[in-house]
Amino acid sequence: MAAAVGALVSQSVALRVGEEERIGWAQTLQAEQPVRVALQISTDPRELASAYGARRAAVTVDVTAFGPDQQGMAETTSAVLTGPEGWLEAAPGESVCAVVEPRREDGTVFLRATADPRPAPCVRENPDGERPGSRPAAHGGDGVVSPDAGGGRERLRAAFRDQADGTLGTAGELIPGLVLGDRSAQSPETDQAMKDAGLSHLSAVSGANCALLAGAVTGLLRLLRVNRTAVFAAVIATLVVFVVIVGPEPSVLRAAVMGGLGALALFGGRSRHAFTLLCLAGTAVVVAVPGLATEPALQLSVAATAGIILGARPAEAHLYRFFGHVLPGWAARWLSVTLAVTTCAHLACQPILLAMTGTVSAYAIPANMLAAPAVAPITVLGTAAAGLVLALPPVSAALVWVIQFPAAYIGLVAHVCAGLPGALRPWPEGGLGLVLAVLTVAATAALYAVLLLTERRRHAPVRRQGLSAPRRGGRLTVSGVLVAVLIASGAGGYSAVVLPAPAGQAPADWAVAFCDVGQGDMAVLRSGPERAVVVDVGPEPEPAAACLEALGIARVDAVLLTHLHADHTGGLDAAIALGAPALRHATRGEGVRGLGLPAAAGEEAGTDPPPGSRRLRTGDRESSGDVTWQVLLADEDAATENDASAQILATVQTGRGPLRVFFTGDIEQDAADAWIAGRHEDAAAPPAHAHLYSVAHHGARNGGAALPRAVDADAYVVSAGRENSYGHPHPQTLQVLAPLGAVLRTDEAGTVVVSLEAGTAGAPEHPVDDGTSPAVAQTTARLRFHALSTGPEGGGR
Template identity: 25%
Template sequence: MPPLLLLSVTFALGILAAYISRAGSGWVLAAFITAIIMLATAAFFFFQGKRGSFVWLLSSFFCLGFTWMGIDKLPFPPSLEPFLGHYVQVEGVVEGLPTLYPNRMVLVLDTPVVTLEEDRWQGQGKLQVVYYLQKEEAAGKINEADAQLRASLLPGKRVSVDGLIALPPKAFSPGEFDYRAYLERQNIFAQLTAKKITPLGAGERGLSALFALLRLRIENAIHHSLPAEGALFLEGILLGFKGGMTPEDRSIYQRTGVMHLFTVSGLHLGFVFIALLAAANLLKLKRFPTFILVTAGLWGYAGLIDFNPPVTRSAVMATVGLAAYLWQQRPNALNSLALAAFVLLLIDPSVLFEPGFQLSFAATWGIIYLAVPLGRYVSFPLGLREAVTVPLAAQLAILPLAAFYFQQAAAMGMIANILVVPLAGLVVYLGLAGMVLALAVPGILNPFFLTAGAFFYPIRWLLELLSALPGAAFLVPPPPLWLCLLYYISMLVLGWVLREGFTINFPHFRYQSAAARRLFPALLLVISCTAMLFTGTVKKCQGELEVTFINVGQGDAILVQTPKGRTMLIDAGGSPLYSSSTFDPGSQLVVPALAKRGIRKLDLLVNSHPHEDHLGGIPAVLDYVKVERFVAPPVDHPTPLVLKVQQQLKDKKIKASNLTAGAIKLDPSVEISVLWPVRPLLSGSSSDANNNSLVLYLRYGKITFLFTGDLEREALSLLASLNQEGKYPGGIRATVLKVPHHGSASGICQEFAAAVRPQFAVISTGKNSFGHPDKRTIRFWQEQGAKVLRTDKAGDITFTTDGVTLSLQN
């Protein structure tokens, strides 16, 4: 194994150890002193000609990695706490070009000074600023005032910001992306929701500002030359911008395994590298000018992408490989990969924990280590063979990481990449020509961008066709650490067998090398690990009912798993109809929650009523999960979302029906009743859609659950009256109540509460402008003797019962 690779891996392990242990300054100092002693010992052994010098060197690199992470990591400043939750004024320096999303602009301020009346805070660390854009413009566009503001916020610019300062949102549920921890790794301690941003002074004009200016000019030229959807597509391919991607497009790209096309990485830099070499050959440049032209072009392009980890890794490897080729040295791809990793970790050790870094390096390692040996066993013509082995090697290398971070596997990934990557190459080449023209002659209708953007339509059509095929993508549960390690050990063994194995046929016998004799065990190990990745290793205990209130923000999503393994999902969250956010709780929260539990099939999907915050995530669930049956109340509400869901149900031939009061057959051991609505449906109320929500009553042994949708006072009162009249023989008393309408005050009804008398009252809510949950509602249920639980405070809330006892996890 190359020495540089071992040193880089050991350095990374030291960073990992420091992060896990959260070592204080004392441990960091001790690690630094130990590293110096070990380096001196390694040097002594080396110059004395003794063995063991490299072992001492490896140990010192581990301690150096530990030290480097400890130095880079800043603790949260306690003196900032009194400012949190207040409107403050902040002055600071813009760190990078603000990132644009459909409804907001996000930037980072370095060296911030926070002022609250007479109090002032100044210290190390950074703040993230979120500025919400005006909403009247069309999707994909930004109004003139906001565009000018963004153009003025170049790196190095000093600005003043007025807004509300608070801690970033944190993860509550197991496996949920922890945004607060992500920002803390970048030494960003707080988030400022800005009301006003005022540039101050001229600011510094360094390389970062120059690259930002060039990028702005390219972005403007793209949007000037193309309609919104084509412009966003081309920005994604050329500049790695995914902020304006719709949930539908994101789902298609993920299901077909081509999402990497929208993260500028080695593939894109490879196209740039080939174009620059062709230009050098056309100009008949000699060795040194060729090196200058190509490396300047590569690093200039990396600067436009703000030197993200995948593009920086590729630029380092390309620079080293080009130098070795031009000066006729034998290149070592693994050493180049290790050098790139080491450089990135020196710049920012916390990048080790970012999915982009891990996926980029894993895919590149797979291509280097597995692609050529696999090619020996693939009898395809040159070119086609590489088109198969390169994506196959990359897919094999990232499989555990993709399962861990995204909980899905793209079965059509290889075919999609073979078909689409050549087209993406044409887009990149046309885009590069367009970038040169845009920088040279701004403000014109760019023919290269116009042609490149036109490829959006055939590429999307092809990918949409592939993603709609049965089995195009399927959910996989996140694998445990031991399984990931075992999988990569199996990959190492398989690579060694493929590289070193050979067979020689003699007249009377056949000789096989030691590696060749281990081909079958190696394949068996790889297949076994892959099977465990796809099927999962943890199974739910039989004989128990599990009910999980999934934290989807302002909405409902409730998963029921019965003792016999049957599954029911009630609602799937969703964003408000008026919101311009591309966040989709269905694909980003509910589907991963199902995947984490190994659920690929739902026996019953229930929509309590057709409002966006209950129905909005259901299209994603229908895309990723096999659904046997769909039920909803008989409410006429023909919105575009409802029509979309109805079309999906028809296309997938899913049995759908409207329910009123009656029984649902799911599991013989669990009694499920529909209590509401009853015919005739309630009409003329404050909200007929809310008041005709499906109300489900679930009983398992002595434990009962009542799910009330968004019922309001009118319907709750009628439900309580029906109970008093004996309509429900067993009554409606519930151990666990899903509080109606996200804790709205309209859900307070004394008669209903007296009939239910819950031990636990669960409020499914998130950030909203409605004031949910109302303080009066919380106090009301506490006065009824219930323990109030909130998904916005506790995350996912899971109840498990054997029918006699009830346990709570949150």
């Protein structure tokens, strides 16, 4: 049977590949050259994050025709398109024309558009009035989709969004997604919270929606004593209407096909073969549309359903035996079922999620358990409300009013769980990550095997006593020991990733650290494994060495000194001890500086340049490992050493995108204002955006407010000593920074270590609480902060 199914799928794929080569689509993908395509929008566009401020969109589309002659596709070809912000206005079902650069990667077609979409059709007419193209398209005889295709669906979705608007809390954002998979109303904050809490699948519409609808229709009709044939027809009709309203998402197609097969099995008296039905449904969908085999939505849908089918019932039985001793029967049953279903689905999906995101949602299981009671009423009543929104708006409004309460509750669960410490944890990279991933998958498979074996074991109806009774316990088999060790190892490795790193230990994926070196500045940029580029080194070698040791740095590639004041240069020996770093410094020109002498009343005396150091000059660009830096301004003619501080924009390449850090040294207000005003013709302008902004002069008032306001940063870092005699940071500076973004202080937090979250290298998000210490309570949804105790006075205060 398995061989037959494999042969069927292989034949389907082979036929598709052969047809793509015949019409030239395969050659077009291989060429990766710009081509004109006719498209139908399949899903709601979503905004992509960008490190440079430009808005980008991603949307799933169906390619219906391509090339100058608009060659029609033999069958629907799904693709993921990215393009400018104009694509954010595209609506599902809309037909558009675009010039794209196509490519195929791991079976998925990607299209990159450089311009906004144009209205269909995109076929030019010949002089005789006929359109070129030898084959009809999959969705229309003229090679393009009808402009009105999907219009009714979009009108319904728009009306339903309007109906949900203004409801309680975040219900207005979530109801369209929970019912119809329409996430366009979700704010970036709510969308990120749902992802971090492991609840984003609820707003994507999946098999659970189909199952709940089919169950509700079946239960209602059986209560009304409707015969089985009518029940079967009603279930099929409900599923068809639901797919039409929601759209042919991969997970919905899988669930609808499985629901139809399940209804047929129930009608035929073979309702217990759930896993067989899942295999049939998955095979049918992949044979019909082979491209869906590479869709993560379908993979996750099948994996979650398989996990529930194979493991939920035996897991629930074991859990009930435990909880039944400490809880009332109804509570033990509910908790056992909910925990078993949630855990089995989560474990089955985790390998796919790891491959997709490289992260683990630490609170996904409890969050889903808390949200579970609210899903059923939203799905059943919400679908009814959506179906009636155009025909009977008052009835639809009444139903929406009812479901706003459970929807707002789900939003509350998402935001609370996402705000907990370490809500989204990165999976380790490299060999360690691979070993842990293999171990986790093996342990999960072993756990399912144990559950299945315990379910299939049959106990004798009569227990034998005496000498003839079988011996129980006290006997361990080699396979049993191996399975136990495997499960324990997998659980231990998984927990090590999920649980937050304890204070005093840097997380494995750290990218930047601002060291607690007392009243001074020091930052460490990770340039590779156990390697770093250091910007300033603080006033003393001991705290600088302690910070480097805590971060596991074995070699310093380069040291950049923003200017030559002792609180930025005094710890240089600690960096030099770790190799022979390239030394760079900025300072006033010889004519105005005078070695060791102040150039202005009250200014601290400058130090001599380190031996072998090279001067940083405006426009310099250098790199070392994963770190690159650009000197935006280094004013050699400045009257003071503070104002000669190099303004450096550094970029750290991480496994999750670039992280940009802006260093200002000790530049003061007048010099910063002159730079912003463009009085330095050879200098680059201050950066429009940076992830991290190192605040000038330890937060002194003379740093001014114009420069931090000119740079859109996610977090502003103030390096200062605890209870210093200068009063740094000044309250006025903190008042300026507070509305701009998160403010982090080494005098309160100790050394602050920063990581970039997966897929978040884009525009700033609103702050969320990481919970690691009072000083890092203000953090952003895109960056993760951790406090270390490395400073001269213990840090971590």
